[in-house]
Amino acid sequence: MAKPVEAELGYIRVSTFILFIQTAQMVLKYSDAYLYRKLRLSVSKLIALQALSRASEGMIPSEIARWTSTERHNITTLISRMKKEKLVTTERNSTNKRLVKVKLTNKGREVYNQSIPVAAEIFNQVMLSITEGDAKLLKEKCGIMRQNAIRGLKDLTDHAARAH
Numbered sequence: 001m002a003k004p005v006e007a008e009l010g011y012i013r014v015s016t017f018i019l020f021i022q023t024a025q026m027v028l029k030y031s032d033a034y035l036y037r038k039l040r041l042s043v044s045k046l047i048a049l050q051a052l053s054r055a056s057e058g059m060i061p062s063e064i065a066r067w068t069s070t071e072r073h074n075i076t077t078l079i080s081r082m083k084k085e086k087l088v089t090t091e092r093n094s095t096n097k098r099l100v101k102v103k104l105t106n107k108g109r110e111v112y113n114q115s116i117p118v119a120a121e122i123f124n125q126v127m128l129s130i131t132e133g134d135a136k137l138l139k140e141k142c143g144i145m146r147q148n149a150i151r152g153l154k155d156l157t158d159h160a161a162r163a164h
Helices: 002-039 043-053 061-068 072-084 106-126 132-163
Strands: 088-092 100-104
Touching (some): 002 106, 043 072, 043 100, 043 106, 061 072, 072 088
Antiparallel strands (some): 088 100
């Protein structure tokens, strides 16, 4: 009798995981489309602007990459685009020329401030029929899944390092 229960539990976990991935992808597509329509902004730029808005002294690209969970080379491209749009400035460290600080410009801060109500419109749409209790539970479970993924990624990285 245990086999069908395990199979059913396995199925519900797999189907829930697939639904989670599909949902995350759809929410990201919707968010990108909505932000672009309203502000000509991507989710990646919004997250980078948010990170920089909290760092008055600026951030180095690897800090922005960690904040956004993005690869370092993608952050370099993103910073380049944001610099062209005059959302950020970059300056080299006087003692270590390899280090670059990225800082929000006044225009970048203005765009970020404009994005806050637009982001609220997005999550109000996405969370439309989710109760506060369900939102708390969802937050808890997503936090657990995120930590499990971080731990799994660390294990993979550690294993790859030991293999070399």
